Amino acid sequence: MDPAVGAVLVIVVFPSALPYRLGNGPLTVLPAGAAGVLLNLITVFTATPTILTGHACTLSRLIGGAVVIGGVIITDAPSFHRRTTSQEQAAAQLELEIARERVTDSVAERRATGKDLGGLRRTLTDAQIRTLLRRVGGSARSGQTGAGRLR
Incomplete structure (x- = not known):
């Protein structure tokens, strides 16, 4: 095989097709943000055949x-991911309950005063x-229904 053809095949497989194939595989089991970090390994895949060819x-x-x-290791390491504390979860739950209560009170107040709710x-x-x-009377007299007008 011609060395130029071999070089093109190496360029096509290692830094292009292989990393994208390996990068899309994790998308089936990981969130896009976590799988996207793996695309940084394209540079490593590019350097590998260079070193292997001598x-x-x-x-x-x-x-x-x-x-x-x-x-990539630091970004994907679970110990570096931010974890939500129980206090933050409790605060978020409290905010949700307050928002629901405001909506409920607002609807009840508008109904009590007879205002339009939309x-x-x-x-x-x-x-x-x-x-x-x-x-209804006009449709019945003319023999046309809504469906009849569409035909």
């Missing part, structure tokens, strides 16, 4: 690879009843 392994490559791998009205006005009767 090119010099310099100190800067080793340090760079160690920094990337260390960053949405559908509980009663129909005389004008609305006349309009409905006229529409």
Whole structure:
């Protein structure tokens, strides 16, 4: 095989297809944020075939690879993830209960004073009843229904 073709295949497989395939696999079991951190390993996958093909392994490559791998480990380590304390959970629950109570009190107050709550009205006005009767009566006389007009 021509060395140029082999080089192109190595570039296609190691720094392109392989890292993206390995990066998409964790998306089935991890949240996107946690799986996205693994995409930082693309640089490591790019350097690996270079070293395997006999090119010099310099100190800067080793340090760079160690920094990337260390960053991925630190980011994905559970001990570094922020945990919600029981006090924070209790405060959030209290805020939710207060918000619900305000909504409930507001609705009860508006109902007691007869104010409009929005949405559908509980009663129909005389004008609305006349309009409905006229529409129903007009459809029945002409023999057309709502479905008949759509055809």
